[in-house]
Amino acid sequence: MRPVPANPVPSYEVWALPGVPEVRPGDDLAKLIANAATAEGLPGLAHGDVLLVTSKIVSKAEGRIVHAEDREAAIDAETVRVVARRGPTRIVETRHGFVMAAAGVDASNTAAGTVLLLPEDPDGSARRIRDGLRDALGVDVGVVLTDTFGRPWRNGLTDVAIGAAGVRILDDLRGGADAHGNPLSVTVVATGDELAAAGDLVKGKAGGLPVAVLRGLPHLVDDGGRDEGEAGTVGDSVDEGARGMVRAAADDMFRLGTSEAVxxxxxxxxxxxxxxxxxxxxxxxxxxxxxxxxxxxxxxxxxxxxxxxxxxxxxxxxxxxxxxxxxxxxxxxxxxxxxxxxxxxxxxxxxxxxxxxxxxxxxxxxxxxxxxxxxxxxxxxxxxxxxxxxxxxxxxxxxxxxxxxxxxxxxxxxxxxxxxxxxxxxxxxxxxxxxxxxxxxxxxxxxxxxxxxxxxx
Structure with missing residues (x-):
């Protein structure tokens, strides 16, 4: 048996959660996830776990399905500002404040002639899932709702956090120092996005696995008022949800595309x-x-x-x-x-x-x-x-x-x-x-x- 070091190397594990059925409008997501997590042969959920939930199944459960032969009309309805346009492709700002392609309107993984819209209130959706899992299983977990974004200057897509509950989504290191004693003056880590990307590695884009569980980082999860000594020690940043990751317009140096900037x-x-x-x-x-x-x-x-x-x-x-x-x-x-x-x-x-x-x-x-x-x-x-x-x-x-x-x-x-x-x-x-x-x-x-x-x- 390999000995456990006195100072364990930081690590975590993440796995996709099988058994989540096709979600329909009105379904109780917390109950569906709880049933899948407690299936025989699975490790279940524990205090301090982080649940990474693809926003599409949240949209389906909340009835954010629109019959729209014209996807462009649905994008128009969800858009408050066009950031950049190249041919038919639009990068827009949604009513949530997200800057993303096509306002998050998705025609995949849904019936022909329909499109999925983003959840109306992603942070509220995450809170409801977290509260439901606490009621069903008696555990306090962090919940991150994820969606796929492109990124300026970088090829490829990745999952990011668009909603969160009970989990630190930003880790503000300003005022601290690095290993060499240099002051950290601008370092704010996008922890919510890092968690979302970790879950995407095991969920995939087309594997029918919309939920992942990450274990081993309980310090990022709100302890839910448990007794001192139990896992979970985070600050007030958990209360803000993922909306705290949306950069204010006044601080955004890259707010517009070229023609829009002109x-x-x-x-x-x-x-x-x-x-x-x-x-x-x-x-x-x-x-x-x-x-x-x-x-x-x-x-x-x-x-x-x-x-x-x-x-x-x-x-x-x-x-x-x-x-x-x-x-x-x-x-x-x-x-x-x-x-x-x-x-x-x-x-x-x-x-x-x-x-x-x-x-x-x-x-x-x-x-x-x-x-x-x-x-x-x-x-x-x-x-x-x-x-x-x-x-x-x-x-x-x-x-x-x-x-x-x-x-x-x-x-x-x-x-x-x-x-x-x-x-x-x-x-x-x-x-x-x-x-x-x-x-x-x-x-x-x-x-x-x-x-x-x-x-x-």
Whole structure:
């Protein structure tokens, strides 16, 4: 007999549970699993075991079967947001918050002409199975509901946890140290997904074995209030269920597919006039400029220049000079001093911004024409290219989560701007862009009827 070491090597065992019959709507899953687990020749269930249950049988028991010849319509009904689309394939966010292919709508392992939807409340389903097994067998086990997901950047599918009860689904190691004493500052282990994948190794995808039992990790399972000394010691994380594994939108760096990200950035691009005191990362602005200079331009030219006013001294010097020029113009136009003060205050958005960008048009490479008509058209082509560059800049800033406001004021005093900033004579300032972190979310944009802007011939 092999001796047992004084300090046993960590290990666990996992096996598929045979004998679970075909599940039908209204079936008591806990009773079906209890009967299968206590069949002759099987080890049964014990305190601290983890039960890994394929969500499809939960969907069947709960009647989440839809008669749908058109699977796409069922996917639409379960979708709250399309994350990415390539041909007929859609990665979507479900009403549960899961980001997955086809909203988890499955046409396999169900009768022809029907599809299976995910359980309405996977964590609630897991709790009911756990409570039923406690009532039937007197054991406290952890329950993990699993489903199959693809993963960004990785080929192949794996099972993950979509519902859980009585089991730790996240193991937060932050604040601890590794074997070399290095602090762990970002390590949160997806224990629920690791358990789900372990069960999938023995259940398989087509073996008719929808339940697996994992034994040997009782520290992950809630002890159900048993006396001290019995297996099972977990923290409060068991109460949250698998919903705690869904990353919040604000923390998700990869929330969108490529085309969806472009559309979202365009939608996010709003004029922001009030900014916080938080400094602007100059590297983020430079990344936005890199996007700006990809805009189309005539004659294979590069007619954009961007002056970045990163110091407060440079911003104040420019804005003071522009204000003096503006006030002089307004007085010459006959405005009263009170009216001038009001107009100047309305233009103070540039002063409230912690960062300014002055986009300039350089028409180097433009073609000379002797007649005014063609010369005007040539100039307009370059102006349009400058506008395209600024639009790219604004959208890219929105993608960097920076607010912006494009203000035209520098166009009314170009000589003053060139002189104050020491710019070449052929640089034409095309307004100024205030950049910063928005002090508040801008109001919702009023819906616009796209057809009102389209003429078809």
């Amino acid at each position: 559309r979202e950035a365009v939608t996010l691009r709003r004029t922001v006039r009030e900014f916080t005191d938080e400094p602007v990362d100059g590297a983020a602005v430079r990344r936005a400029v890199a996007a700006a200079v990809t805009a189309p331009a005539p004659h294979h030219t590069t007619p954009w220049r961007f002056v970045l006013l990163e110091s407060a001294e440079a911003r104040v010097r420019l804005l003071d000079a522009m204000k003096d020029a503006w006030v002089t113009d307004l007085r010459s136009d006959g405005f009263s001093e009170e009216s001038i003060r009001k107009r100047v205050r309305r233009g103070d958005v540039l002063r409230r911004a912690p960062y300014l960008v002055v986009p300039c048009l350089v028409a180097d490479g433009s073609h000379p024409y002797p007649d005014e008509r063609r010369a005007t058209a040539e100039r307009e082509m370059f102006v349009v290219a400058a506008g395209a560059g600024v639009q790219n800049l604004l959208v890219a800033l929105a993608g960097e989560r920076l607010g912006s406001a494009w203000v035209s004021s520098t166009m009314f005093c170009r000589e003053v701007v060139r002189e104050t900033l020491g710019l070449p004579d052929d640089w034409d300032p095309m307004g100024a862009v205030a950049v910063g972190h928005a002090a508040a979310a801008p109001p919702a944009r009023a819906a616009r009827d796209t057809e009102a802007f389209i003429t078809v011939r």
